[in-house]
Amino acid sequence: MPATHQAPPWATEIKALTFDVFGTCVAWREKVASALASATESKLSSASASNPTSSDTPPSDQVLSRARSLTREDWVRFAQEWRRAYGDWTRSFVPDETRWRDTDTFHHESLVDLLAKWQLDGLFSPSEVEKLSLTWHNLPPWPDTIRGLHLLGSRYHTVALTNANQATLKDLNSQKGVDGSSPLGFQRLLSCDMYRAYKPNPKVYQGGLRDLDLQPREVAMVAAHLGDLGAAKKEGLRAIYVARPGELDFDADEEKLKKAREWVDLWVDEGEGGMVEAARRLGINVDIVVDDVARVLG
Numbered sequence: 001m002p003a004t005h006q007a008p009p010w011a012t013e014i015k016a017l018t019f020d021v022f023g024t025c026v027a028w029r030e031k032v033a034s035a036l037a038s039a040t041e042s043k044l045s046s047a048s049a050s051n052p053t054s055s056d057t058p059p060s061d062q063v064l065s066r067a068r069s070l071t072r073e074d075w076v077r078f079a080q081e082w083r084r085a086y087g088d089w090t091r092s093f094v095p096d097e098t099r100w101r102d103t104d105t106f107h108h109e110s111l112v113d114l115l116a117k118w119q120l121d122g123l124f125s126p127s128e129v130e131k132l133s134l135t136w137h138n139l140p141p142w143p144d145t146i147r148g149l150h151l152l153g154s155r156y157h158t159v160a161l162t163n164a165n166q167a168t169l170k171d172l173n174s175q176k177g178v179d180g181s182s183p184l185g186f187q188r189l190l191s192c193d194m195y196r197a198y199k200p201n202p203k204v205y206q207g208g209l210r211d212l213d214l215q216p217r218e219v220a221m222v223a224a225h226l227g228d229l230g231a232a233k234k235e236g237l238r239a240i241y242v243a244r245p246g247e248l249d250f251d252a253d254e255e256k257l258k259k260a261r262e263w264v265d266l267w268v269d270e271g272e273g274g275m276v277e278a279a280r281r282l283g284i285n286v287d288i289v290v291d292d293v294a295r296v297l298g
Contacts (some may be wrong), residue, residue, distance in 0.1 A: 007283030018161035020223035026139035032079040035135040056125040090198035102165040108133035137171040148275020159188040200231030240266040
């Protein structure tokens with residue numbers, strides 16, 4: 001595959017790329033499931049040991065028995081339910097009507113609810129639940145994300161436009177690759193708490209355009225979620241779809257996918273190279289090394 005590609009005509013107008021983060025730039029499923037499973041294993045291994053200095057009420061035998069019965073696959077399902085609750089909440093959020101909660105608050109409250117639903121209420125102390133709820137601050141980037149963002153950043157302003165709050169976003173933006181490479185390095189961080197709304201509400205995309213001082217035709221939204229892209233497209237932004245495992249947010253029947261391919265401006269399927277391939281299709285030389293990109297960015 002050649003290192004460069006003929007960029008589409010509309011790309012000449014683009015000045016900034018706005019990115020979804022959860023699922024698009026960082027992978028949440030394995031990390032969240034692992035954190036839950038690991039915390040449970042630690043709790044079970046110490047359950048028989050007394051701890052007279054602790055003021056926390058120990059888990060009941062019934063809760064411990066329930067925890068022992070859960071498999072790795074169960075924790076993956078738990079993580080998926082946690083993520084789905086977040087998605088349902090953000091999509092149903094109505095600005096100035098729905099009670100405002102930032103991402104950290106929602107993740108904490110929904111974790112408490114899910115533990116009760118799964119008959120695990122009392123397995124973790126309040127401080128342990130709070131720590132687990134912050135797992136979303138520490139998610140690994142997909143293998144192509146860091147290199148792709150740096151390549152894209154050599155030509156465009158790279159901007160996170162995400163439902164995460166500023167605290168989460170700042171932590172995620174500092175995440176390095178598994179090889180200890182450079183962090184994500186978004187050039188600007190725009191988060192939902194700045195607009196008191198959640199994607200796909202138009203206020204988020206409109207607020208992003210206003211803060212960037214750009215016209216819709218000058219911005220392209222990059223996401224692994226077609227609902228996000230469809231909402232951005234309605235506000236006049238270009239749409240770049242980068243497929244990620246398990247992130248398709250509606251039933252993937254052939255008719256819906258066929259229609260989506262008609263309005264998405266640039267489509268990168270799974271296995272095609274993710275963010276690096278997006279950069280290549282936008283006419284960027286992907287053979288340039290990351291250190292060279294860093295020098296370009298100054």
